[in-house]
Amino acid sequence: xxxxxxxxxxxxTYSGFLSCVFHSYVDREEPVEFRxxxxxxxxxxxxxxxxxxxxxxxxxxxxxxxxxxxGQRLAVRCFLTxxxxxxxxxxxxxxxxxxxxxxxxxxLTDPTVDKVRKAVQHLEHExxxxxxxxxFSELDGALVGExxxxxxxxxxxxxxxxxxYPQERFVLHDRTHGEALFHRPGPQGWAILPVEDFRMGPxxxxxxxxxxxxxxxxxxxxxxxxxxxxxxMTNMPKHYWAMMTExxxxxxxxxx
Amino acid sequence: MExxxxxxxxxxxxxxxxxxxxxxxxxxxxxxxxxxTTMAGCCHSFSADGRCISLLKVLQTNVCVYDCxxxxxxxxxxxxxxxxxxxxxxxxxxxxxRRNYIEGLFLSSAVxxxxxYTTELMIRTLRILREKYRFGGYIHAKAIxxxxxxxxxxxxLLADRMSVNIELPSSSSLSLLAPDxxxxxxxxxxxxxRDGIQESKRELAVCRHAPRFAPAGQSTQMxxxxxxxxxxxxxxxxxxxxxxxxxxxxxxxAYMPVSSSPLLPVxxxxxxxxxxxxxxxxxxxxxxxxxxxxxxxxxxxxxxxxPRLDPKCCWALRHLDFFPVEVNHADxxxxxxVPGLGVRSARRILTARRAGxxxxxxxxxxxxxxxxxxxxxxxxxxxxxxxxVSEDGLLRHLVSLEAPALAQPVPEQLSLFDSxx
Numbered sequence: 001x002x003x004x005x006x007x008x009x010x011x012x013t014y015s016g017f018l019s020c021v022f023h024s025y026v027d028r029e030e031p032v033e034f035r036x037x038x039x040x041x042x043x044x045x046x047x048x049x050x051x052x053x054x055x056x057x058x059x060x061x062x063x064x065x066x067x068x069x070x071g072q073r074l075a076v077r078c079f080l081t082x083x084x085x086x087x088x089x090x091x092x093x094x095x096x097x098x099x100x101x102x103x104x105x106x107x108l109t110d111p112t113v114d115k116v117r118k119a120v121q122h123l124e125h126e127x128x129x130x131x132x133x134x135x136f137s138e139l140d141g142a143l144v145g146e147x148x149x150x151x152x153x154x155x156x157x158x159x160x161x162x163x164x165y166p167q168e169r170f171v172l173h174d175r176t177h178g179e180a181l182f183h184r185p186g187p188q189g190w191a192i193l194p195v196e197d198f199r200m201g202p203x204x205x206x207x208x209x210x211x212x213x214x215x216x217x218x219x220x221x222x223x224x225x226x227x228x229x230x231x232x233m234t235n236m237p238k239h240y241w242a243m244m245t246e247x248x249x250x251x252x253x254x255x256x
Numbered sequence: 257m258e259x260x261x262x263x264x265x266x267x268x269x270x271x272x273x274x275x276x277x278x279x280x281x282x283x284x285x286x287x288x289x290x291x292x293t294t295m296a297g298c299c300h301s302f303s304a305d306g307r308c309i310s311l312l313k314v315l316q317t318n319v320c321v322y323d324c325x326x327x328x329x330x331x332x333x334x335x336x337x338x339x340x341x342x343x344x345x346x347x348x349x350x351x352x353x354r355r356n357y358i359e360g361l362f363l364s365s366a367v368x369x370x371x372x373y374t375t376e377l378m379i380r381t382l383r384i385l386r387e388k389y390r391f392g393g394y395i396h397a398k399a400i401x402x403x404x405x406x407x408x409x410x411x412x413l414l415a416d417r418m419s420v421n422i423e424l425p426s427s428s429s430l431s432l433l434a435p436d437x438x439x440x441x442x443x444x445x446x447x448x449x450r451d452g453i454q455e456s457k458r459e460l461a462v463c464r465h466a467p468r469f470a471p472a473g474q475s476t477q478m479x480x481x482x483x484x485x486x487x488x489x490x491x492x493x494x495x496x497x498x499x500x501x502x503x504x505x506x507x508x509x510a511y512m513p514v515s516s517s518p519l520l521p522v523x524x525x526x527x528x529x530x531x532x533x534x535x536x537x538x539x540x541x542x543x544x545x546x547x548x549x550x551x552x553x554x555x556x557x558x559x560x561x562x563p564r565l566d567p568k569c570c571w572a573l574r575h576l577d578f579f580p581v582e583v584n585h586a587d588x589x590x591x592x593x594v595p596g597l598g599v600r601s602a603r604r605i606l607t608a609r610r611a612g613x614x615x616x617x618x619x620x621x622x623x624x625x626x627x628x629x630x631x632x633x634x635x636x637x638x639x640x641x642x643x644x645v646s647e648d649g650l651l652r653h654l655v656s657l658e659a660p661a662l663a664q665p666v667p668e669q670l671s672l673f674d675s676x677x
Contacts, residue, residue, distance in 0.1 A: 105607070106611035108607060108608040108622055109611075109618035128296075128298075131294075131298055132300040132356075134356050135355060143354060163285040164292045165290060168354065210351045210355060214355075216260055216267075217312070218301065221270075221309060223271055223512060224305075225528055226305040227304055229306075231302075231306025232302045232304060232305075234306075235299070235302045235308065236301065244301070
């Protein structure tokens with residue numbers, strides 16, 4: 001028997017989405033649209049509002065172990081991507097996963113798996129790029145950095161930066177998604193929290209000196225006879241440049 | 257002298273060193289220290305020449321007693337000279353590292369007074385970094401040929417990767433252009449580092465707290481295009497270095513005219529052989545990841561790499577009897593020989609075909625570059641549909657895919673007075 005087609009409205013969180021998955025299996029409903037409360041569109045399908053339930057979410061989350069390691073990774077990370085209609089794709093992926101079990105990790109040519117895999121690959125690639133391209137500024141003893149990613153990379157960047165700077169207090173702000181990673185020394189000394197109206201303070205003399213040193217190094221290290229702007233843009237697309245010290249002038253940042 | 261000025265001089269002097277990667281070692285940070293390294297390495301920026309910046313690449317000093325003809329820092333060259341004190345270099349490195357500008361330090365040096373003195377200076381710098389600042393990031397140190405083996409060993413215990421530059425692809429070129437350096441004095445520290453790494457690995461297997469000697473391996477680099485060696489010779493040298501010295505990487509650096517020595521190409525008209533360098537790197541990848549041998553890539557009749565096509569395509573065109581390869585049965589090593597199939601896509605094919613037979617549509621999804629691979633593959637015994645290219649047209653077709661300008665004959669300016677000249 002085919003499942004009833006419905007539109008789900010949930011609060012936009014990962015737990016909320018997992019609760020939707022729980023409901024769809026309990027009520028035998030197939031979601032064809034996912035909406036968050038901010039969406040003003042009217043749907044043609046019957047609307048179900050799903051309350052987030054942590055216990056239901058945890059049950060669904062634990063069930064991902066059935067997909068094998070590769071499948072589990074895709075199921076967990078797909079929600080962080082900027083794939084259009086990612087909830088729908090992820091729901092299709094999960095449904096396929098419950099059918100195939102660990103074999104979902106092998107079904108690379110399936111259109112749904114392919115879509116999810118490419119989106120997750122984009123996320124992981126962007127996170128890897130940002131491990132290098134993040135620039136911190138020292139403001140009153142704490143390190144402050146800003147990024148403008150397409151996908152939600154902060155959860156992926158968190159282990160890297162917390163392991164790298166265990167003795168530092170730092171903040172990494174994600175402009176696109178309005179959240180920030182906070183870290184202070186000590187075990188479990190981190191949190192990813194939503195923030196509004198984030199602004200960096202003015203840079204001190206030492207910070208400005210280091211920026212100048214870095215720009216000098218950056219300009220000097222290039223070999224004039226091998227100039228290759230296209231190669232640079234392939235490796236480091238221009239949308240990263242806005243947040244990078246080497247392309248900024250101090251009047252951009254110092255007088256904020 | 258101000259720090260800014262020193263950095264300018266000493267980064268400028270170090271920029272021709274190509275071996276600047278931060279890979280080969282996974283070490284996570286520990287409480288009380290600062291820094292970590294990752295296996296794949298990490299690029300922190302790309303300079304205007306498109307090369308990756310991952311380490312703070314500087315010389316300890318550019319004051320040199322040697323007079324190598326191809327080198328910017330040679331004694332006879334009139335350039336500003338400077339030297340970092342160990343303390344200020346450490347402070348600079350930490351300042352950059354905390355701001356995530358760099359992955360670590362690349363420390364090389366010109367030879368100040370003697371190789372021993374220079375190495376001691378470098379050791380002092382690295383000791384301050386590791387012991388005072390408890391720095392756990394990546395350190396790449398250049399071994400100075402001619403230094404005492406005990407000093408080289410101490411340097412290797414502080415660094416993650418070591419390298420000795422082989423400089424030029426043959427000993428005759430070396431004696432011509434770098435009269436102060438001998439082949440033996442370059443290979444001796446290389447062998448010492450190799451033995452040190454192997455011994456350290458054996459000790460670590462017994463006791464995990466044993467000191468680590470250059471845990472990320474060693475690399476080298478050579479200059480291409482300053483001397484007349486063929487690509488075949490360079491590749492066999494590379495292969496010998498991988499086989500005998502267990503190097504992680506061999507870097508090639510297209511010769512940049514930095515000197516007006518009569519022994520070298522003239523700066524005015526000389527173009528750095530960037531395409532040749534690119535082809536050499538492609539061949540180098542074939543040696544390291546694709547199970548190729550240098551003798552297969554180039555033979556006596558063909559001493560140089562074809563600038564029009566990548567080495568793997570060239571090999572495939574010379575061995576058409578090897579193809580087509582059946583995607584659904586071929587081994588990993590065989591798949592790797594197909595142009596357009598890389599390490600990643602070959603692995604994906606192995607995974608995906610466990611779930612069911614592969615089609616061309618499926619291959620496209622896996623990320624296989626079909627525009628090259630289609631001529632060399634069958635899926636369940638069938639070639640790609642609608643594919644009509646004769647064997648002799650294949651070369652032209654493949655070349656035009658990569659670089660349309662190279663496939664045509666070189667355009668010529670017509671002249672009315674040809675016969676008159």
